[in-house]
Amino acid sequence: MNNNYTIFKEKMSKIADINFATSVLNWDQEVNLPPNAAKIRSKQLATLSGLAHEQFTNNEMGDLLEDLSAKNGLSERERANVTEAKKTYIKYKKKPNAFVVKLSESVSKAYFAWHKAKESNDFSIFEPALNKLVDLKLEEAELIGFDDHPYDALLDEFEPNAKTKDLDVLFKDVKNQLVDFVQILAKQQQVEDKWLYYNYDKDKQWNFGIDLLKQMGYDFNSGRQDLSPHPFTTSFGASDVRVTTRINENDFNEMTWSCIHEGGHALYEQGLLIEDYGLPTGNAISLGIHESQSRLWENNVGRSLAYWKANYHNLQNLFGENLKGISVEDFYKSINKVQPSLIRTNADELTYHFHILIRYEIEKELIEGNIAVGELPEVWNAKYKDYLNIEVPDHAQGVLQDIHWSHGAFGYFPTYSLGSFYAVQFFDKAKQDIPGLESQIEQGNLLELLAWLRTNIHQYGKMYSADELCKKVTGKSLDFSHFMDYAKNKYAGIYNL
């Protein structure tokens, strides 16, 4: 019927092929790459990025979008695809191809520099590459343009439509309400969690993680799990969505939470419609919404008492010696211990947001030019002292702990907090909509919850913006009070407030 829409769809699908090929190369880089291959792989990735960019910004695409924008007779879904693609087109057009290739090359180099710096605990190895990336990201912000703050232009890549001024309000709430609350908890008697650090056999942990993923409804016919130093989820299309995890034999937390967390991301990707492959409606809305899915599974489901009522028996069967005499309630408390810590990915679900707050403040100041890359270690350590009352012993566990800046991903971190806050608001609604959800979870039946997420969130892809979706699902925009109410209620029980 509408021939140009078909051509548009095919072009988008072809671009997706290139982008997913890039993802395969990235996945392989994380999971399999031999040491000497880094340089060549960077170049291969840069070439593919350049090709995808070329295909998205050529005149044929411009003409198609022009024509389709003016056309009647498109369905709501088709209209959303044209509108979204046009936004991307306009944005990409502002970035010359040479810039895209240069950025991709610099990112690859910075990744390897970061890796080496972290290994050697030497920030100076990373510094020149990071300096270059900050310059390039500033250049990018200028190319894209912004109304209020250059950071808005960078945020937009990860959380479309998000604004620095709104995040300032949100993180002010975090600072005022959450910091206070954690101080109250710190004065209570601390929960015991020593059994989480006994020896947990690697293979048994692996198998336990696989079972948790299956229980969530993760489809192993359309994905697989592997090991990597930094757990992540990657999609090569909804029928091939892979997760990775890591295992620490002396810390039960690492595998468990990364497994459930990445599983939550993967369920979102597996729930996108394969028939919309390559189209905005076949892609996730934003990283914040993506993170709402991983956090909902990790925290609202995975760190609940109901969840462990279903799974603790199996866990005790596997690790009887470690958990002998520990009741499920004690276990539940132990996995929810609130304690300021060094490493973001290992943080409890409250102090986690202080880690994000710190990164948010640093990124803003970096982009504003108020601090230089060379000052990062010092600023980092001071903020950890200030917000978490923690001394950072070395840069590997400090400013070098996260991969994100090595990807040039400034504006990414705030989406982690957004995700946790969206998660609670969505989960509150799911509880209203699904009678007996808690007792389903207690029985290990998570599939009705998954179906609710598929129906209310996954299937739409980018048909709505994050804010539109949040309103559609919960009746209002993101509201931090959901998270604070959840936190107060949950931790009052655990800390006998």
Place this chain on the structure above:
Amino acid sequence: MNNNYTIFKEKMSKIADINFATSVLNWDQEVNLPPNAAKIRSKQLATLSGLAHEQFTNNEMGDLLEDLSAKNGLSERERANVTEAKKTYIKYKKKPNAFVVKLSESVSKAYFAWHKAKESNDFSIFEPALNKLVDLKLEEAELIGFDDHPYDALLDEFEPNAKTKDLDVLFKDVKNQLVDFVQILAKQQQVEDKWLYYNYDKDKQWNFGIDLLKQMGYDFNSGRQDLSPHPFTTSFGASDVRVTTRINENDFNEMTWSCIHEGGHALYEQGLLIEDYGLPTGNAISLGIHESQSRLWENNVGRSLAYWKANYHNLQNLFGENLKGISVEDFYKSINKVQPSLIRTNADELTYHFHILIRYEIEKELIEGNIAVGELPEVWNAKYKDYLNIEVPDHAQGVLQDIHWSHGAFGYFPTYSLGSFYAVQFFDKAKQDIPGLESQIEQGNLLELLAWLRTNIHQYGKMYSADELCKKVTGKSLDFSHFMDYAKNKYAGIYNL
């Protein structure tokens, strides 16, 4: 100095990026792909093939090659690159982009159909896809053009400049001389090899294989080994050359020979010059020369008594029970037992060529239109009866055993025999050039041999044709008498002729 040569080099390098990305997707398909991902992966591969083809055949490349061909002042190596690239350009120009994409899609589909057909032992599942591929390959031969025989056009993809009429002569020699010789051996007392089929622990085999690769000089910093159903070598550039193997706990042969064989291929790829990445001189000459490297290591080194004098001690340490009381001489005889068998990849180094002879005859007849795809199982079984005196029990072990036809790779099989014959001729020369080579091998020192191969073969890439290289290294063209002399000499000892 020569600006256009620099531009040409960059363009070739970019095309190589796309092609190596394709290789990563292919490797991942063999090693990691979840079942539901097959369809999307086919499409992604087809898109990349199309892009590489577009980049090689656009006007800019045509103009560059035109200009460089007419130019003086290029070095011999640069000249070879321009000449080779122009040949490829002219060939590619004959294939419309739509044809390339269609072929790539059909190949992916055929691969999965073959896989399913083999699993279900049902040729009819593969037949329609194979029919389609034969038609496409005939179309390709017409598009490319040929003087004598359409099969020449297909051969050229794998063995540039090879001609059907020369292969007819070669395989006539195989038929006349080798078939007779194997019949003589069959009348002798048979060697014992039962210990090769005792239980060999999977993990120990894996570790033993890794050690063999290291001993050969395979660089694990520029590669890795994984498991896959059909062992193969793949390169993503000389700094990332990967091998796969398979392990059968009840057959010592499978892992061992595939490991050494793929290791030989990988050494060639790792020995190409990284600074010639993407250029003809940075690529292997032909599959025949490639196979000469794998066969030289597998047969001339790996199946020699000297090699096992170096490695038998370790093997006995690992599998003492299986090899108790078996002398290295008995072991050597057992791994060289000549016995007609069903499966090409498990064949001894003499009857191996009957498997190739059969495939060569079938492919020629298929391309000539003398037999139809539907008749393949019957023709296959008759030829196995005729040449090897073997009844084929089912298609999975018969006509469906090899992956190649599912890739549309008609003209590929003959290169296996060419490789074995080149291998002997090269190895004869290496023995002349390296004093004491045999005693080096006996001591497990294989690095001087590797250096000889690097200097005389690997470093040149496509600077010479297969025939030119053979003449340069050995003083004459491929001469089957080298192989027959080697065979007669080796097996006279083993079979007490």
